[in-house]
Amino acid sequence: MEIRVRAPAKIILAGEHAVVHGSTAVAAAIDLYTYVSLSFLSPSENDQTLKLQLKDVPLEFSWPVARIRDAFPNLDSSVASSPSSCSLETLKSIASLVEKQKIPEANIGLASGVSAFLWLYTSILGCKPAKAVVHSELPMGAGLGSSAALCVALSAAILSLSDSISIDFSQKGWQTFRDSELELVNKWAFEGENIIHGKPSGVDNTVSTYDDLAITEKEEKMGELMEMNQGLLQCMGVSHSSIETVLRTTAKYKLYSKLIGAGGGGCVLTLLPTLLSGTVINKVIAELEACGFQCLIAGIGGSGVEVSFTGASW
Known part of the structure; x- marks a missing residue:
């Protein structure tokens, strides 16, 4: 079974520097998305690996599930419905797994995102062989919340294949999650952001998860x-x-x-x-x-993270 998830970018209209110190910010999602497709590998494929493909770079990573199991001896104690922080010991194990992928120096900034993927996947689904494919319309490091959109999309996709979220597999097109499910997605996405940024405010992942703001009259x-x-x-x-x-x-x-x-x-x-x-x-x-600038046009507001099984266009 393959599921597809999309999570929007975010903008902060006011307060981006103050929010990290606990002050209020005005933020909204925009309709530029990061997409994640995730599917389990079938037994007939006889492939006992966890794969991650970044279509925009492009790079592909692969880890034997046996190696992941050795790196995380306490993996079976993880509970998908109870998000937890990545310990320093586990983070070191993840860093070792990522280092062995030999990411090119020009793309070394992607290492933290790959680490977040490993943490989220193994914490929620354990060591099941699978393939995740990531595609994004967001420029990296531009202030649009690309890492948060990635963590939200990954969390939602991984949780959708777990027992923690109930999805209507018969519904076509993009569908939203229930409030309790969005809360769970947001909590896991925040833990992924912690791996990438250390001390995020939580605004970016929250906007990407929930946003339905529409600015029309003011x-x-x-x-x-x-x-x-x-x-x-x-x-x-x-x-x-x-x-x-x-x-x-x-x-x-x-x-x-x-x-x-x-x-x-x-x-x-x-x-x-x-x-x-x-x-x-x-x-x-x-x-x-x-003048050499790239221009993107995007609407403000709309849905947060969404999931699809059939008929959704990338």
């Missing part, structure tokens, strides 16, 4: 809030010359923009009003692309 106020927040971020010194170039360009068209993520580069969010003409949008994009 665009002017939202734009003013973004402008104020950008001013504060500039005072903090986290802007960048490339960010300032984007801000100057969009300001010419009277559009509100702000950096998202940690700053110092990454992404800039520009709010496109509902009534803004396509001609203006095309002009802005053309001017930004002429």
